[in-house]
Amino acid sequence: MFYIPVAFTFSVLISAIYGNPIHKRVDQIIDLSTQPWENACGEAGGGDLCNSLSVSGFGFLLAAADPCAQQNASDSMIDLAKKLNHHREMIRLTQIFAQQPRNSNTGQAVPYCQIPPRNHELNGLYQCQFESVNFQNFEGNLKPGSPGTIPYGLTAPVNPPGSCYANPSGPIPDGVQLVTITQNPGVDNVSGSSTNGNDTLSATTSYAAAPTANPASNHSPGNPNDGDDGSATAFISSAKGASFTSWTSLRSTLVRGAHH
Structure with missing residues (x-):
């Protein structure tokens, strides 16, 4: 005789009564997302900041992070x-x-971030979605078209659902790192009509302006008043007061927490 587990039967019954699907958790090995960046950063001489920004960045891929946390981490990178x-x-x-x-x-x-990034290199970019998520329901039981379900700068839902400029054909296979399937972030498509069918960036959207060179009197190599000596030295030195000894243990904690 074939037996159906009671717990499964009960969950199916509840789903049928209330019309809610049985949800499947979707996750990934989060530290793989920033490893190539951390390697490039180390080769460029970024020092301890490479690891600290890498860890804080991939930590924001965990469920329940603020919608703009990933973008904020990207700004810091x-x-x-x-x-x-x-x-x-x-x-x-x-x-x-x-x-x-x-x-x-x-x-x-x-849900998508609803504010612009600080750096113009990130203008218009937003996260792809994993392919098995329910595109008709966003976290918080939001329906497509509701606030937070359309990326900042667009005026219509993402089309195809789950796509992004780096992968305009559609969502990403569950658990896969975008950097392993493309080396092109797709930024050339952001300012005009996108090739993934997304609505063109709103002409009325005001993004942060691209940085321009400051007058030499205010921003020059070695100027002690501008906080930048023209290299990474001042930027890295400004973080010397922070302790990076805990980042290794934090990385382990976040990686273990990727499945929670």
Whole structure:
């Protein structure tokens, strides 16, 4: 005789009564998302900040993180890349990380950030979604079109659902790192009509302006008043007061927590 587990039968019954699907948790090995960036950062001379920004960045891929936490971490990664002579590889890898799908505890799509980034290199970028999430329900039981379900700068839901500029054809296979399937962040498609069918960025959207060179009297190499000596030295030195000894243990904790 074939027996159906009572717990499973009960969950199916409840689902049928209330019309709610049985949710599947969707996650990933989060520390793989920033490893290429951390390697490039180390080669560029970023020192301890490479690991600290890497750990804080991938930690924001965990479920329940603030919708803008991933973007904020990406801004910090771009900041360091600029201090390291505008390191192009670090910037490119950050643009891909900014579009990495985030974990979902409920199997629902993850809401998008609703504010612009600080760095123009991230303008218009938003995370892809994993392919098995429910695109008709966002976390918080939001329906497509509700606040938070359309990325900042767009005026219509993402199409195809789950896509992003780095992967315009659709969502990402569950648990896969975007950086392993593309090396092109797709930023060339952001300012015009996108190739993934997304609505064009709103003409009325005001993004942070691209940085311009400051007058030499206010921002020059070695100027003690501008907080930047023209290299990564001042940026890294400014963080010397912070302790990085805990980052290794924090990394282990976050990686273990990737499945919670």
